[in-house]
Amino acid sequence: MSLLTLIFVLLFYTATATLVVGLAYKIRLYAKTPAPLRIPVTPAPITRWGVVARMFFEVTLFNSLFKANKWIWLFGWLFHAALLLVLLRHFRYFTDPVWGWIGAIQPYGKYAAFVMIFGLAGLWARRFLVDRVRYISSPSDHLMLALLIAIGLTGLGMKYVSHTDIVAVKAFFLGLMYFDWQPLPSDLFLVIHLSLVVLLMIIFPFSKLLHAPGLFFSPTRTQVDNAREKRHVVGL
Amino acid sequence: MLDFETPVLKQYPIIPLIQPGVMAHSKPYVAKPEIQGKIGFPEELVENWQEVAIKKMGELVSKSRALRVFLDSCVKCGACTDKCHYFLGTADPKNMPVARQDLFRDVYRRYFTFAGKYFPKLVGAKEMDKEMLDDWYSYFHQCSQCRRCSVYCPFGIDTAEISMAAREILDSVGVGQKYCNEIIGKAQTIGNNLGLREPALLDTLEGLEEDIEEETGVVVRLPLDQKNADILLVTPSADFFAEPHVDGLIGYAKVFHAAGLSWTLSSHASEAANFGMFIGSHENMQILAMRIRDAALDLGVKRIVFGECGHAWSVAYNFLNTLAGPFDFLDPNYPVPQHICEVTYDLIQRDLLTLDKSANDDKVLTFHDSCNIARG
Numbered sequence: 234m235s236l237l238t239l240i241f242v243l244l245f246y247t248a249t250a251t252l253v254v255g256l257a258y259k260i261r262l263y264a265k266t267p268a269p270l271r272i273p274v275t276p277a278p279i280t281r282w283g284v285v286a287r288m289f290f291e292v293t294l295f296n297s298l299f300k301a302n303k304w305i306w307l308f309g310w311l312f313h314a315a316l317l318l319v320l321l322r323h324f325r326y327f328t329d330p331v332w333g334w335i336g337a338i339q340p341y342g343k344y345a346a347f348v349m350i351f352g353l354a355g356l357w358a359r360r361f362l363v364d365r366v367r368y369i370s371s372p373s374d375h376l377m378l379a380l381l382i383a384i385g386l387t388g389l390g391m392k393y394v395s396h397t398d399i400v401a402v403k404a405f406f407l408g409l410m411y412f413d414w415q416p417l418p419s420d421l422f423l424v425i426h427l428s429l430v431v432l433l434m435i436i437f438p439f440s441k442l443l444h445a446p447g448l449f450f451s452p453t454r455t456q457v458d459n460a461r462e463k464r465h466v467v468g469l
Numbered sequence: 470m471l472d473f474e475t476p477v478l479k480q481y482p483i484i485p486l487i488q489p490g491v492m493a494h495s496k497p498y499v500a501k502p503e504i505q506g507k508i509g510f511p512e513e514l515v516e517n518w519q520e521v522a523i524k525k526m527g528e529l530v531s532k533s534r535a536l537r538v539f540l541d542s543c544v545k546c547g548a549c550t551d552k553c554h555y556f557l558g559t560a561d562p563k564n565m566p567v568a569r570q571d572l573f574r575d576v577y578r579r580y581f582t583f584a585g586k587y588f589p590k591l592v593g594a595k596e597m598d599k600e601m602l603d604d605w606y607s608y609f610h611q612c613s614q615c616r617r618c619s620v621y622c623p624f625g626i627d628t629a630e631i632s633m634a635a636r637e638i639l640d641s642v643g644v645g646q647k648y649c650n651e652i653i654g655k656a657q658t659i660g661n662n663l664g665l666r667e668p669a670l671l672d673t674l675e676g677l678e679e680d681i682e683e684e685t686g687v688v689v690r691l692p693l694d695q696k697n698a699d700i701l702l703v704t705p706s707a708d709f710f711a712e713p714h715v716d717g718l719i720g721y722a723k724v725f726h727a728a729g730l731s732w733t734l735s736s737h738a739s740e741a742a743n744f745g746m747f748i749g750s751h752e753n754m755q756i757l758a759m760r761i762r763d764a765a766l767d768l769g770v771k772r773i774v775f776g777e778c779g780h781a782w783s784v785a786y787n788f789l790n791t792l793a794g795p796f797d798f799l800d801p802n803y804p805v806p807q808h809i810c811e812v813t814y815d816l817i818q819r820d821l822l823t824l825d826k827s828a829n830d831d832k833v834l835t836f837h838d839s840c841n842i843a844r845g
Contacts, residue, residue: 301621371593447542
């Protein structure tokens, strides 16, 4: 096994462990921290199913953001939707044989990377162009966008500039999953791409990326508006 | 008078360019030592205030899922930046909801998160120093806890929760705000925010009865502490005192009278507003809420009805059942508490009120919920 392969084997195990353990820790903390009072935000649903519907539209369509600002919504939604497609497309590296529906979305996933980068670029532009957003941006906010864009560009690089041996890449990842390690091609785009992905996985549970699990625990969105009918008591 | 430039109201809001620091001077009077002591806070800035503040912060976050999630989840997207009336009116960037939260979040990150402890510059984490404390005192008191920002935040982050926590921390180190804290003390000992004692209340209500009779020729009672009345009306004490609030109370009395409902006010719980919420103090909020329960039990009423007040209703509707419930001793056919508008609407639906629509048809109405925008 080459040194490069060995390094990436270790990196991916470390990154996966950090991501999974870190997220599990945070989610457990969110779930276990009591919400002492009812604070659903109007217009709040008055049934559990209503909350499910509210959350469904918040998660899939970014409802509140749409109400707030059309530009952020446009860039943010495009980025997230494209990212989802790109991530699903990558499932082909982890499944053998490739699941049918993953195969079916491949042609769309190919272009999703462009949309993703467009969305990210739009969000980044706002950090420079809108004085209010410039004011609230810290270095980490810029770096997070830079990181995601770099991941997208290096991915596109492998698709359109300098191909990498994706059969070997797939063998590497399947090997990781079955503890039967296979060599990783040493192409520049691939090495940068994977390094940045590892970095993203590691910083996920320590950064604002926690908005992903956080949304599902936000009391203003997830609580039912029935404080008068049902007494809300938490063991405090 | 302060020199103000009143913005002209246009059809579409004009978002001002930021002007850092223009509102840094604005802060409420600090509560005197005796006011602080009376409601359980240190009388003045404690010596080891940094330590106390950080400890309190950890405590509050560990007891509030909202705080924990809100402090972690903000992505600084900017959706809330033009949603706060304090920002729109002043252009001070620290009045943007996210920036107001960041005064708290930056300190939280510095002391409680990996990134903030080891890479403070990268994530903008900051020390809890005197300058920060002053910023807190100034800007966390420039939030009316209307929750408008939380309507727009893609994660439902509610700046009010963070402002409340910040004020609780300020109180815990001995820097309280005079207005709220003095009022809480009064409401806890006298029964209402204005400090109106029973004789003064009685006198006021008698005066109102005379006014109504003079105006309409009808004898309408405004009873105080009447045992075994059906309804306990809890209304903001401004209704006893100030214009035009008093017109509201006169209206409530007329509605109860016309519908033939038996009702009373209480001198023990003569205040709907719960200022414990403004300062984020669960303990004080509970003490004030319990006065309403005690009055209801003492007077033997069957229903509790609230007069109109934005934040009073916010606490009453969402928290009263939790803070002072269960209300199983009241009539289960009515929600507890019920808003005066719900009562009136119900009476209109059941044709129990005869309305003379021509009486007010010269008035132009507008919807203005300034305290609690659209009941966030």
